[in-house]
Amino acid sequence: MAALPRRIIKETQRLMQEPVPGISAVPDDTNARYFHVIVTGPEDSPFEGGLFKLELFLPEDYPMSAPKVRFITKIYHPNIDRLGRICLDILKDKWSPALQIRTVLLSIQALLSAPNPDDPLANDVAELWKVNESEAIRNAKEWTRRYAMDN
Amino acid sequence: MKGALNSIFIYSLQHIDKLLQCGICYEYMNTSVITSCSHNYCSLCIRKYLHYKTQCPTCFEETFEKDLRKNNLLDEIIIHYLNFKDKSEKKFYQKEILTVENRNFENVHSPNNFECKKKQNVPDTNEILDKNLESPMSMASNTTPRGQKNDQQNISTPSTSTELRIPSMFTPKRKGFQNEENELVECPVCKVDVPQNNINKHLDDCLKRENTKVQPKKCEPKRKPLPKLVLSLMKDNIIRKKLKEFGLLTQGDRKTLETRLQRYIILYNAECDKINPRSISELIKQCEEEENLERKIQKPSNVNIL
CATH class of the missing domain: 3.30.40.10 (Zinc/RING finger domain, C3HC4 (zinc finger))
Structure with a gap:
């Protein structure tokens, strides 16, 4: 609880004062390192109209290591697995302290607009995405309707 | 506007x-x-x-x-x-x-x-x-x-004049403002042309400046950064020996010892970049405080993800 690095305070303030369009990130009441995130499905993507809940956690040595982010809402996406874990380079080896919560969430939003089946995390989804894209997109839309709308 | x-x-x-x-x-x-x-x-x-x-x-x-x-x-x-x-x-x-x-x-x-x-x-x-x-x-x-x-x-400071006061260190460059009839001579210290009737005062200033410039360098204590250690290759007792050498605590498990030693070396080396590095005992104190704080934080915060 004590000794929250100034950087985290600053990032939080800015996220609240100037939120990223289509993204809300609110720190938990009891743990300032834990954020409740909602990302709206980008326009012209199969996730359009959906509201996706995520959790974001800033580890003890943030910003030396990347935030941990996970989808809570189920999503049909080649780079997100059943547990909501995300395959995104900047959350792994491409992390740099020059990045921040804001840029991470923007990248996740961009990942929804541009699924990358060549670097899959959910193999079955990625496979279908490559073999029969229109069916995969139909599935994604269906999952969005089922899990990410009017909760 | x-x-x-x-x-x-x-x-x-x-x-x-x-x-x-x-x-x-x-x-x-x-x-x-x-x-x-x-x-x-x-x-x-x-x-x-x-x-x-x-x-x-x-x-x-x-x-x-x-x-x-x-x-x-x-x-x-x-x-x-x-x-x-x-x-x-x-x-x-x-x-x-x-x-x-x-x-x-x-x-x-x-x-x-x-x-x-x-x-x-x-x-x-x-x-x-x-x-x-x-x-x-x-x-x-x-x-x-x-x-x-x-x-x-x-x-602003009590002085009421709005005019920009040029400090004495810039006087050599103000030759344009001086009487043109004055003959210019080169200052032997800073090699700037100065009107003859000002050269004595200028030289005084110049020499004074030279003195103050040299002094702080002399009294600057040079602290050398510590060499990098490959902690993973060091045995427990060697790490403890090193910790003792630096005046740090030697209790705790392997991971605690490594973190403690590394934290100290990083802090020490960063301190070497300062013009006035803090004393060793202050650095040790800071390391101990940080370690205690982290130990306290670690318990509640690890509950969340994975």
Whole structure:
């Protein structure tokens, strides 16, 4: 609880004062390192109209290591697995302290607009995405309707 | 028009403010170092990060601790910038800035920011440079609305003259203002042409300056950075021996010992970049405090993800 690095305070303030369009990130009441995130499905993507809940956690040595982010809402996406874990380079080896919560969430939003089946995390989804894209997109839309709308 | 000038002024200040902050901790840089790719960070921040990954956080160029160089000029700029900001903030800054777009600026107002000034062992502010800082100040007061003008003057130094006072160190360059009939002679110390009737006074100043320049370098204690250790290859008892050697505690499991030793070495080496490094006992104390704090935090925070 004590000794929250100034950087985290600053990032939080800015996220609240100037939120990223289509993204809300609110720190938990009891743990300032834990954020409740909602990302709206980008326009012209199969996730359009959906509201996706995520959790974001800033580890003890943030910003030396990347935030941990996970989808809570189920999503049909080649780079997100059943547990909501995300395959995104900047959350792994491409992390740099020059990045921040804001840029991470923007990248996740961009990942929804541009699924990358060549670097899959959910193999079955990625496979279908490559073999029969229109069916995969139909599935994604269906999952969005089922899990990410009017909760 | 005045309004436009004001916003240009404030916008530039905001930009400078941002540039003087470390990209890792988002504070004003404390003992800055420059990488070979020309990016600046707090010495301690970048040294810590290079233990995670040997690359520059901004441009990803491969970077090692040995590539870091102190950047004294930047440190000095930050000290004087903060000094300037501190003086002008109450009157000018606070009122005006809040009305202009607030972008990226929430940080500037928090009084906590000035903490880093205390953190650094700031030497007494150089009088001469301090006076030079009055020039942007008087510009600021010219651009504020009339009603505030009186307030403005209170915050600058007691001298009432609005004229920019040129400190004596610049006298050699002012030959244009001197009587043209005077013959010019070259100062043997600084090689600048000076009117003959001024040369004695100039020479006095010049020599005085030379003396003050040399002195601080002499008394500067040179502290050498500690060599890098490959902790994973060291046996427990060797690590304990090292800890003991540095005056650190030797209790705890393997991981605690490694973290403790590494924390100390990073802090020690970052401290070497300072003009006035703190005493060893202060560094040891800081390490112990940090360790205790982390131990406390670790318990509740690990519950959340994975």
